[in-house]
Amino acid sequence: MMIKIEQEDNSLTKGLHQFFKRLLEMQEIDALFLPVRLKDSSSIMPSLVTDPAQIENAVPLSPAFPLNSGRMVSRLSYKESGRKTAVLLRSCEIRAFIELIKLKQGSRQELILIGIDCPKALTLSDYTAYMEKDPLEDDAYIQKVFSEKNETLNGFNFSSACNTCENPFPVNTDMNILLHGVDLSNGMMVESGSEAGQKILESLNMQQTSMPEKREEVVTQIKEVNSKANEAMIEDITEKTDSISKLNAFFDRCINCYNCRNMCPVCYCKECVFNTDVFYHQPVQYHQWAEKNGLVKLPTDTVFYHLTRLAHISHACVGCGQCSNACPSDINVFEVFKSVAQTTQVAFEYSPGIDENDPPPLSVFNEREFEDIVGIK
């Protein structure tokens, strides 16, 4: 089922506000979770909203992407709350959340997942600069991104994660807000993706519509463009890190702050193993390492940490780019991750975040598989 959301006061954002308000006023929905411009500040942060009046401050369409909300939704849902919450998420956030569900870190049970065609994002530092410079109104931003297909925003490039995203269109949700291939001057569309979603849309009694003809073409086109960008990015990063010495150089500024893993939506551990006493070495250990090689850089275990993280979760990487955002040393962690994730996901024919019932590759096995990697001839 597909319904139409009209502009309100010539504004898409306001049109969406009306839609969200109606949702929140429904008996079945107790709260909304979506990006909100905080009071007395310009910061946009994901927020849990229960007061319909607060919807006015919601900013569903902006280049702000302070964190991957998938992990926030896991916080909201890992146990029963007795409340029904509708959550608005970007595609990479949904995919991250689905991965977390598989790891028992969250549940859809009390959620209505609302996806939105990704409005793209700036990197965190660019976003701050952009906001200081001359930010566009939300609607102008959307017009720019979606209609003019302008790749830059007041001179700022969108983050490389967004430009290389091959899945900016949410799947497996209860409903999706469609922006691409839609004549936005005429409003937006919401498509139901599940029975629950359909029921809600039905009860809203809004004007029904059908899939615009252009949609598929646009979607394919965006995917193609991003895919090409992705290939180029991977080729570039691979060239930069294809040997141990290059890898060392790439990560040599790493200060073991673990921000990348703290911001990674699929790094679900309460505490990283590298933060446990396993890596709390004896003083003499450092000396032994130094004696062995003449020198040892501290902190140690940096490349070890990044390689381990790749082994642990590259198969689940949703490509949101938050790891790079989080790095105080400006290491482009994301690109290394994405390039490896590509390989590991293909190797296990695994698409993270697509199907809840597709088990993580390291939790299952087949008796007859990968036989070619066994043996020494």
Place this chain on the structure above:
Amino acid sequence: MGTFEPVIVAFVCNWCTYTAADLAGTSRLSYPTNIRLIRVMCTGMVDPQYVIKAFLEGADGVLISGCHPGDCHYINGNYKARRRIKLLKEILPRFGIEKDRLRLTWIGASDGIEFAEIMTRLNDQIIEMGPSQTRLNKAI
């Protein structure tokens, strides 16, 4: 320069490959002495971190060897290990640690001869590949 003597770390399972290694020993079969055996209970307990650690410390080769499919004392640990090795074989070459430096074999308890032969072949192949990059560029 003398011939290159590679550092090879072999994680061998307590039930099958370790027994085969023992058998090779008691049968007085010779195999390269530079292969360092680390006995584990099951190949299934070989954390990817152990393999990464071995390479980063400068190993030229890493072998994981356990029971044949179906023979695992713990029923299916070796299948789980195979997936993990597959994963590492996808990740490590990306950074210059060649695929063939990481190997997986099944060597049963009575395959003493096979154990010695495989160790010899592994050693020869690693010698042919030359020292690993991590030997020269320690990356801890």
Place this chain on the structure above:
Amino acid sequence: MAIGKTLVAGAGLSGIRSALDLAETGYKVLLIDQSDHIGGLLCQLDNQFPTSKCGYCRMLPMFDRDQSSQHCLRKGLFHKNIEILLSTQLMSVEGEPGDLKVTLKQNPSLIDPSLCTGCGECERICPVFVDDPFNEGLTKRKAVYLPSPQSFSNTYTIDYTACTRCGECEKICPTGAIKFIDQNREKFKILVVDDEKIVRDSMKEWLKEEGFSVTAADSGQKALELMDDRPFNMMLTDIKMPGMDGVELLAKAKEKNDDLCVIMMTAYAAVDSAVEAMKQGALDYLTKPFDPDVLISMTLKVYHEFEIAEARVEQVDALILAGGTEFFKPNLGKNPYGYGVLPGVVTGMEFERLISGTGPGKGKLIHPKTGKPVRKIAWFQCVGSRDVQTGAGFCSSVCCMISIKEAILAKEKFGQDLETTLFYMDMRTIGKSFDDYRLKAREENQIRFVRARIHSLDEDLKKDDGSLLARYVDMQGNIHEDDFDLVVLATGQRPAKQMTELALKNDMIINPWGFIETTPFSMIKTSRKGILSGGSLSGLKDISESVTCASAAALGACKIMHEAGKKTIDAHAIDMDETDLNGLAVLARENPKILTVLCSCGSDLTQTLDVESLKLDLNRIPENKSVEIMDKLCTDEGKKTLVDMIQKTNPNRLVLGACLPCIYKQRIKELGKESGLHSSLVETLDIISILKQYPDSQIPEMTQRIERELKILISKARFKNPVPKERLESNQNALVIGGGIAGITAALSIADCGYHVDLVEKDDTIGGNLLWMDKTVDGLDIQAYLDEKVKELEFHNQVTIHKKTKTESTGQHPGEFSTLLKKEDEPKDPGETILHGVTILATGGGQAPLEVDADDPQQKELTQKEFEMGVQDQKIDPEKLETVVMIQCSGTRDEKRNYCSRVCCIRALKNALFLKEKNPDIQVYILYRDMMSYGFYEQYYTNAKNSGVIFFQYDSADKPLTQMQEDKVLVKTRDLLLDMPVEIEADYVIHATGILPDLPKALADQYGASLDTFHFFKEADSKFRPVDSMNYRVFSCGLSLKPCTIEEAVVTAEAAAIRAIRILSHERLVSGKIVADTRTATCSMCEMCVDTCPYGARFVDSIEERIVIDPAACQGCGVCAAVCPSGSAVLEGLDMRLMLDSIDMAVS
């Protein structure tokens, strides 16, 4: 109260199973074997059907693991509660159950195992070559040898009969481990009687040189006088002597001393009289003139008997005979296949050795005679089985599967292009998944199955390359010829001679073929109380059946011990006994202080190692306090030096580099006791084996290697956490679900051993399938048996019976289940929750329904059950019938239910014989695919054929068709012999529809058990843990486990019972030292560890919101730790810190 003790005679597969079951329960076991190694036949086989895999190690104890071996069983076995005596025979048994006196004789050990380092010098110098029985005589070995190639202790053994006592090995042994007991030879008194002085003198000289005491006599009279004077052990007498001749002397001497060994000496011409003398009791004879070597070797043989240590008498409560079987020797009798004559004809066992990695081909398949590669192999089935001419009116039951396995193995190992053909009579794939296996062999491995009898086998003279020409007749009578490089004879089994003799000597009943006869409905009880039969002693069995039977025998022993009021040792108590828990806990808080000790093993280590650099390097590790070199730690003196050192320097960890016998676990425990350093804090390294790998010139390389290995151990030692694991409180009650014969037996067995049992039955009557059965094929009265058992059950004070009840839900917790029982058909029943430590699923099964068209109003087509009940109810009168057709495999062994139900062929034979008995004129036809009359049931097949029952084989692709024709059924089939269609008009058609299990998946899930493809209970290991599930507290027996006869159901129930009692007998269970744990603080509860654990040892505690572990279920594999990214799932004893540190050390 004393602790119960059982003697298990035979340390093969079944002996080990019985011994381990009892030992785990907490009883003491004396395990003996007449051979030089444990493990029996299976040590020679690397792979078993139907998995083509091995799983021998899966038999090892699961909880309190550190009390026993934790390695491949081929390497040997030890267990705290088991004493093992090898080269030992059971001579006799006296007494009553609970108080048996057993007499054992053990070959003296010429090699001190505590001194032998396995260096192999003795083997190198030994001049004697004999056939190596381990390789079935395909290779030679020395008279001093390693008993099995993989044995852990690695100590040499001397083949007593082959050894010439040349003494070379004694001289060369570097540790003085070999000692021929020469002083004993003086005690061996020999009397030489001959009228010729020169003979007397030279014999005296020769024998004295060998160290014997020799006295000579010139006449028979003189000899007898000397014998009055003092006793002799042996007499060598000439036959032809003036006065009293040798034969007369023999008779008189024997009167005086019956034990005297007499050897006759005679000229060649008079051999006849010597042979005559042997009939009168002489042991052997020598023909004059003889070679001194012959004399000496014959004397030594006699001396060997004398030398066997004094018989040892032991007091035990029960005796389990597990002597196994022997194989038919195909060269005895007519030898139609030229075994031993034609090149390339081998037995199955020889073939197993040929393809084994430890066999003569060292993993390559080469022709044993020509040495050429083998490309074409044939298997001949039923050699010495199903063959009255060789005295085998029985089927050996396992050869069909063994041959299929061998063919598959050969192909898998040596290439799929190998041509393999199996010639057979009936393919008896009688186990659960065996039919599948045959299908796989045929479809995937392209193994050719030919149903034919081999007509003749000869060398192919045309080819002249040693290939063999087989002529055989196919089903239609056509003669074929085919060439093979190798012919494998699937030789049948025979009873073990020594066991049969023992049985006869001890008044036990044996069956016509020499196997031990068991009592009705039992596969373990012999005719003598207190003596049980395990394994294939009472009939031929494959591995899983042997294991089942062995467990059942252990149950029998357990019952005897319990009834005799004997105690068990609690697992908890064993561990407490040598572990100062508080001491260890204190130790855990101390910083590691490591002492590293190297034993120089009698040599100067500084000659082979750069000791100074080694010390320097190791001492850089802060926790390593010192490195010491000591000598001969294997001697008491050496050990004392070490103990003194430990007490002086007071380390809390020890790293010990020495030779193998020195670092044997038991020795380390002793060392621990004496020095006060707990044995779990000692790490050991076999440095001698390492030293041997390097030539003397490579001191730096060798030093580096030793250093590296020691560093790995030092890192292990420093990260070792000595805190003992928590003990798991374990519930001591049992729940048995199902009140058929399996459930009844399981419940009674457990209750009889003193534990409370709840038995749940969904019907309102107890008895299951037995309720409708009348007699067995052997003529046993089933109803009488059932009545007796039900009465026993109902009056048992340890049993609570819940009829018309179901298990509504189950909670699983470490150490305990809680099950909610509810009455069937009473929805309002609030139910009753019972707590239990084990669960036995005995939910049974039944005959599959008949799938024929419903247009049979007169019910002329019946299942076997319907027919039998019809006769019992007198609805069917055999005397009024003319023709009965039985159709076997009706709806089974096909796509839908691809397994053999095992019981239907026997039931058909029983019914056919019954009909023939009641009405000799009746025509009975049995239409079959393969007659599965395995084991001794073969006799009923023979009887049926003899009494005129007509057998038609049919092809599975061309099944018989039935059609009603007035009041008869027309059966259409094809006679494969004549290749013609056949039509039979029958009064009744009896279909063998096979067995369907009745084990609902939901129920299995409740208890963490799983089902196989055919919905039977899935065993933890189909061979080695045949009644267990992966959940170590859940078992199954009877029809829910597999299709089986009544006695087979009973034996599985008994096996399930002892497997349960193993757990029930302990108030608290102890885990192994290497065991999983969870660091709750960092755990994200993703449950990956729970899902990956193969043993279900991890649980989600939803109230406390954390992952808990059943430490007794955990086997320490560490898969959970590898799957946990945060390191919250840890493997104590081999944790990540230790591993990373070891890797560090290994690479440095």
